[in-house]
Amino acid sequence: VGLRDDDPEAAAAGYAAAVARARALSPVFGVHLSGKPHLDAVLGDTLRSTLQRIVPAASLVLALVLWMAFRRPRGVLVPLVSMLAALLWTFALGARLGYSLNLVTVMVPPLVLTLAFAYCMHVVSEHYTLARERSISARASAAGALAATQVPLLITGITTLAGFLALTLSTIPAIAEFGVLSSLGVLASMVAALVLCPSLLAVLPAPRTLASGAPEQRLPRFASHLSDFDFHHRKAIIATSLVVLALAAAAASRIEIGMNYGATFHPDSAIRRDFHLLNEKLAGANPFALTVRASAHESFREPEALRRLSDLQAWLESQPEVGGTVSAADYVRVLHRAFEGDDPAAFAIPGSRRLVHQLLLFGGSDDLDLLLDPSAREATVFVRSHSQESAEIAALASRVEAHLADPAHGLEGHVGGSLVAASRTIEAISHGQLRSLLAATAVIFIVLSAMFTSLRMGVVALLPNVLIVLIYLGVLGLAGIPLGPTTSLIGCIALGIAVDDTVHYFARFNADAKKAVRKMPATKSALRAVIRPVSFTSLGLCLGFLTLTFSEIQTQVQFGGLAALALAAAWLVDVTLTPALACSVRIVTLWDVLGLDLGQDPTGQIPLFQDLSLREARVVALMGERRVSPAGTQLFKAVDPLDTLIVVTGGELSMYVEEWGQRVRVARLGRGDVVGHGELFAGPVHLDVETDGPVRMLLFTTATLEGLRRRYPRIGAKIYRNLNRVQSRSMNTLLEWLSAER
DSSP: OOOOOOOHHHHHHHHHHHHHHHHHHOTTSOOOOOSHHHHHHHHHHHHHHHHHHHHHHHHHHHHHHHHHHHOSHHHHHHHHHHHHHHHHHHHHHHHHTTOOOOTTGGGHHHHHHHHHHHHHHHHHHHHHHHHHHHOOOHHHHHHHHHHHHHHHHHHHHHHHHHHHHGGGGOSSHHHHHHHHHHHHHHHHHHHIIIIIHHHHHHHSOOOOOOOTTSHHHHHHHHHHHHHHHHHHTHHHHHHHHHHHHHHHHHHHTTOOBOOBGGGSBOTTSHHHHHHHHHHHHTTOSEEEEEEEEOSSTTGGGSHHHHHHHHHHHHHHHTSTTEEEEEOHHHHHHHHHHHHTTSOGGGOSOOSOHHHHHHHHHHTOOHHHHHHBOTTSSEEEEEEEEOOOBHHHHHHHHHHHHHHHTOGGGOOEEEEESHHHHHHHHHHHHHHHHHHHHHHHHHHHHHHHHHHTTOHHHHHHHHHHHHHHHHHHHHHHHHHTOOBOTTHHHHHHHHHHHHHHHHHHHHHHHHHHHHHHOSHHHHHHHHHHHHHHHHHHHHHHHHHHHHGGGGSSBHHHHHHHHHHHHHHHHHHHHHHHHHHHHHTTSOOOOHHHHHTOOOOSOHHHHOGGGTTOOHHHHHHHHHHSEEEEEOTTOEEEOTTSOOOEEEEEEESOEEEEEEETTEEEEEEEEOTTOEESHHHHHHOOOOOEEEESSOEEEEEEEHHHHHHHHHHOHHHHHHHHHHHHHHHHHHHHHHHHHHHHHO
């Protein structure tokens, strides 16, 4: 049955009417329907029904995970409302842009839900942590949660957005639309997590402390043991990861690109049974068309041209993917035999041009009009292929066009039809996705390098995420699963989501390392802080994608299962390899650098930084605590014990001593001066120190200086030498003052 209407709904109605008429005319025969237009129509209906089931199912699953994580109604409702708002915003914008659902964009709803879930999980988890540890109001804990998570969330949002924006460069409309809708989903998820979620938390009553033994109490204990393992076995973890990376890359090289048309629907579905039955009984259920053009009008009314057309059919039928062909030459042979009394010997192209004209005239019909145009210059050959693989059909089409390009055959033409177009599109999509994945990786590398102010740190931070993608691709290669339109998207999705947890851990470790100085406590505190949101986020993402396994479309089932597998691997990598890498390198983020103001020529104007390079001075400054104190602030009193070294980087302060009941200014200090070095090394000195105006300063404790000496011995040696010089000059200044007083 052929329909001229290109509208899928009209085509579906037309095929349904044809089936109904066939059944009415032949009630004793079975009627089976297949073909790509019919498959596309059924696929559209199935996508809509699947979406109506998947979104509520995914929302319910994520709500259950939220309850497991927080055990409070607000811990479920606030993220759930934010997630659904993000989904609504995404589809409202998509509808405004005129996008519709297809086999690729139908993946957007679960993707947006899981992204918004992941972002909101970090905010709500930090909210509960602050409320529990500090016993503060809901408004204050919501503000604190936002302050603690906004930078990592912005970075992860930017990196995820970069990954999906790379897809918009695709020449395939479905992939480009997926990239646009996914990018809108990322932006909507960020707004929901950074604006809507904290606002809802702030207006609700302060949360109560969770009972001991709840998951959020058990997970930190597990994180403590795991951090010990990660720290003490970091070299073995990194080495093992590199070996896995190499093995996964080798397995990924075995991936085949393509799609199996016969495996789109469930094995027990009627449409799949009809497809296989017709594919077997009719020598192929996958048709496509070959348009052949001769050199002049009326050419295909000539016996010689029809014989060349017949030779082309014989060559086509010799191809392993072809089950049969039909052309105008077949009509002429059948008519010739019929007019010759059904003589088998007459089943051939007549030698007379006049006879051919007469046969085509008497045998004219609508079917013949589909095979031969009125001018008889163009003829169509309908080809039935029993191949179900898009790669095989695309290869067949290329061989046919190469055959026609040979002038020896005397024919020109091209291959057409929705089947060939779809097969070539799938090939282009899959190859394009690999390029998009590489582009997304490059963009994320640039963002991470900028964030950590180092190309080396960009590589280190990217390594866990590249490992996850290669593990996924390696599984495809080992399992023999082809890389098709849907499976090729998982790499970008896994990369975009996995970088979220990596950035959160590195950011937390960086903050804790500056406070703890030593790496072991920082590793433990950072992993304890992120283990709950990372674990429950991963659980929710895996279960959310697993809801796709209940779809009637096998590509979605495959997508859901493989995405869950990739994200489970991402969790394992993020709690083992990421901490091992973090405690093996020095982390300095862009936010640290932007927030660092040492003024002009710090190595020349600040004696403590003498003979240091600007980079070394920044390293020292970033290991200390940066503080700004307003005018009139008493930094310490003479009676206070002091274990802090203060370096003035801007402003002025005064030192006072009590003498005969009066407060006497000993010295006025400014940029580059050091306070507390004597007390730090030689014991207490009875001096009061106050700021004369706003003062910027760096504070170093004995633990900080010792940590600097261990981690950067050369820099530490220069700092201790400069401290000796500062101490010597200060002693000389004090002796001169005492002499003048006498």
